[in-house]
Amino acid sequence: xxxxxxxxxxxxxxxxxxxxxxxxxxxxxxxxxxxxxxxxxxxxxxxxxxxxxxxxxxxxxxxxxxxxxxxxxxxxxxxxxxxxxxxxxxxxxxxxxxxxxxxxxxxxxxxxxxxxxxxxxxxxxxxxxxxxxxxxxxxxxxxxxxxxxxxxxxxxxxxxxxxxxxxxxxxxxxxxxxxxxxxxxxxxxxxxxxxxxxxxxxxxxxxxxxxxxxxxxxxxxxxxxxxxxxxxxxxxxxxxxxxxxxxxxxxxxxxxxxxxxxxxxxxxxxxxxxxxxxxxxxxxxxxxxxxxxxxxxxxxxxxxxxxxxxxxxxxxxxxxxxxxxxxxxxxxxxxxxxxxxxxxxxxxxxxxxxxxxxxxxxxxxxxxxxxxxxxxxxxxxxxxxxxxxxxxxxxxxxxxxxxxxxx
Amino acid sequence: xxxxxxxxxxxxxxxxxxxxxxxxxxxxxxxxxxxxxxxxxxxxxxxxxxxxxxxxxxxxxxxxxxxxxxxxxxxxxxxxxxxxxxxxxxxxxxxxxxxxxxxxxxxxxxxxxxxxxxxxxxxxxxxxxxxxxxxxxxxxxxxxxxxxxxxxxxxxxxxxxxxxxxxxxxxxxxxxxxxxxxxxxxxxxxxxxxxxxxxxxxxxxxxxxxxxxxxxxxxxxxxxxxxxxxxxxxxxxxxxxxxxxxxx
Numbered sequence: 001x002x003x004x005x006x007x008x009x010x011x012x013x014x015x016x017x018x019x020x021x022x023x024x025x026x027x028x029x030x031x032x033x034x035x036x037x038x039x040x041x042x043x044x045x046x047x048x049x050x051x052x053x054x055x056x057x058x059x060x061x062x063x064x065x066x067x068x069x070x071x072x073x074x075x076x077x078x079x080x081x082x083x084x085x086x087x088x089x090x091x092x093x094x095x096x097x098x099x100x101x102x103x104x105x106x107x108x109x110x111x112x113x114x115x116x117x118x119x120x121x122x123x124x125x126x127x128x129x130x131x132x133x134x135x136x137x138x139x140x141x142x143x144x145x146x147x148x149x150x151x152x153x154x155x156x157x158x159x160x161x162x163x164x165x166x167x168x169x170x171x172x173x174x175x176x177x178x179x180x181x182x183x184x185x186x187x188x189x190x191x192x193x194x195x196x197x198x199x200x201x202x203x204x205x206x207x208x209x210x211x212x213x214x215x216x217x218x219x220x221x222x223x224x225x226x227x228x229x230x231x232x233x234x235x236x237x238x239x240x241x242x243x244x245x246x247x248x249x250x251x252x253x254x255x256x257x258x259x260x261x262x263x264x265x266x267x268x269x270x271x272x273x274x275x276x277x278x279x280x281x282x283x284x285x286x287x288x289x290x291x292x293x294x295x296x297x298x299x300x301x302x303x304x305x306x307x308x309x310x311x312x313x314x315x316x317x318x319x320x321x322x323x324x325x326x327x328x329x330x331x332x333x334x335x336x337x338x339x340x341x342x343x344x345x346x347x348x349x350x351x352x353x354x355x356x357x358x359x360x361x362x363x364x365x366x367x368x369x370x371x372x373x374x375x376x377x378x379x380x381x382x383x384x385x386x387x388x389x390x391x392x393x394x395x396x397x398x399x400x401x402x403x404x405x406x407x
Numbered sequence: 408x409x410x411x412x413x414x415x416x417x418x419x420x421x422x423x424x425x426x427x428x429x430x431x432x433x434x435x436x437x438x439x440x441x442x443x444x445x446x447x448x449x450x451x452x453x454x455x456x457x458x459x460x461x462x463x464x465x466x467x468x469x470x471x472x473x474x475x476x477x478x479x480x481x482x483x484x485x486x487x488x489x490x491x492x493x494x495x496x497x498x499x500x501x502x503x504x505x506x507x508x509x510x511x512x513x514x515x516x517x518x519x520x521x522x523x524x525x526x527x528x529x530x531x532x533x534x535x536x537x538x539x540x541x542x543x544x545x546x547x548x549x550x551x552x553x554x555x556x557x558x559x560x561x562x563x564x565x566x567x568x569x570x571x572x573x574x575x576x577x578x579x580x581x582x583x584x585x586x587x588x589x590x591x592x593x594x595x596x597x598x599x600x601x602x603x604x605x606x607x608x609x610x611x612x613x614x615x616x617x618x619x620x621x622x623x624x625x626x627x628x629x630x631x632x633x634x635x636x637x638x639x640x641x642x643x644x645x646x647x648x649x650x651x652x653x654x655x
Contacts, residue, residue, distance in 0.1 A: 317500075
């Protein structure tokens with residue numbers, strides 16, 4: 001019995017019951033389409049979270065002060081004054097090839113004033129490296145220089161939100177003077193808008209100035225609120241973290257017994273935390289979709305059993321004209337697999353197109369991976385064989401004499 | 408000497424039902440030569456069906472020997488029996504047993520699907536020839552529901568002929584048909600027999616048996632009578648003598 005003949009026989013048998021074959025297929029179609037669409041949505045949101053986090057600077061390392069004294073009143077990180085400019089120097093001295101940017105951060109909030117307009121915002125004192133670390137870009141104007149830092153220059157860069165509120169008439173802010181806590185700053189550059197961060201913060205509500213200027217003229221402090229650094233690559237961020245940590249411990253003269261009075265965080269940790277949440281969601285969605293695929297498989301088994309009973313006389317006839325047990329087994333198995341694979345193909349098409357429809361109408365990010373298609377397709381074929389086998393086996397074990405006389 | 412198609416010697420078949428043993432066939436001996444048209448008759452319980460199953464290689468005897476076209480059936484396994492049914496026997500059933508919603512041509516092709524040595528073109532060619540020989544050349548693409556009972560039975564006969572069997576085995580093939588259609592089928596059978604086909608026809612109707620060349624009567628699992636029909640009736644003449652009816 002050749003495989004082509006078997007395929008023809010199975011195909012003809014299915015053709016005789018088109019509607020039923022289609023309804024059986026429907027379970028598989030919905031299952032596969034659901035798996036693919038769910039995985040596309042899950043992967044898509046994971047991808048979009050990753051890329052927006054990278055937009056914040058995926059190699060970014062932040063160093064925050066923290067209390068290392070377990071007793072007494074625990075203070076908020078920003079009010080602890082352990083990070084100093086010497087720490088920056090200590091890190092710079094390393095000349096590590098894992099670190100390619102370093103900037104102190106001193107910030108304070110207050111009212112920015114220009115003419116009749118004012119706006120409550122935050123001024124952040126940084127070094128020129130900060131723009132690269134945070135992946136900020138200049139839209140217009142120039143960046144302040146190392147010289148400006150050294151000379152406590154009263155220059156600043158403005159974010160879009162600040163400009164919108166201080167220059168509502170749309171005039172060019174560059175060269176103009178704004179006041180922050182009564183200190184005049186000349187605007188020398190405009191930052192490219194970044195929109196909201198993942199946590200809903202307006203990333204454009206920002207004034208950047210040399211940290212020396214902010215320390216000396218506004219806050220009148222000599223400690224740093226935090227230090228931002230950037231690792232050369234995402235992979236080297238772990239090594240950079242260790243180096244920075246060691247350098248600061250040394251500069252703080254901490255003994256081996258003492259715990260850190262600062263903490264070093266990388267963006268990579270955040271990314272992996274958030275993507276693991278999103279992965280969990282993907283797994284959950286896929287599992288639910290997988291259940292519907294499983295139910296589709298049971299549908300196949302159910303219909304195949306009914307079909308075997310209903311077609312007992314046909315099986316008897318086939319046997320009496322020369323079909324062997326294995327021919328009957330193969331026929332029913334191929335019917336089941338044909339149903340599941342055809343359902344799988346339609347399901348893949350439906351899943352992919354509904355994923356695109358979802359992204360088109362709801363603007364959800366999607367990512368269709370080839371693996372999701374291949375996996376659901378294989379699952380389909382396996383489902384067909386698995387759920388088709390027992391009914392087929394039952395059919396092939398029928399006694400032709402009984403089958404022929406079956407009423 | 409004529410070739411023996413069937414050679415049965417002291418055939419016995421027993422069924423074990425619980426702690427009882429039912430002896431359906433109690434030692435049957437006969438042979439059938441090529442070109443014979445044999446009817447096997449007997450009332451229910453005579454072992455007719457059991458014998459038919461064995462003749463059709465659907466069942467094996469408990470004791471005794473059965474040679475079909477020189478092959479000893481008793482030594483064969485399930486799959487070999489299937490192969491034998493495929494190449495040597497053409498079945499015709501009382502209930503036609505055609506596949507529903509399937510064209511006459513595809514129904515007739517069916518046995519050839521289980522024969523590896525036959526190509527797709529050969530299969531179609533033989534099926535068409537077979538349908539032509541039962542005078543259904545015009546109805547290749549009709550499904551069973553579009554055919555009358557007699558036409559359905561002729562499709563079934565075409566299916567039995569398509570694999571060029573050594574013997575046509577008919578099981579009450581006229582049982583579901585009216586007298587006129589029965590005679591038509593018997594006329595077809597006689598024609599096929601005249602062309603040299605060996606036919607074994609199981610029936611319980613004596614007037615059907617009259618169309619054959621030989622009748623074997625079974626009773627209580629034994630051959631009661633085995634006689635040559637001296638004056639075989641012609642189904643064509645019988646058909647001509649039937650009173651006129653509306654459908655003609």
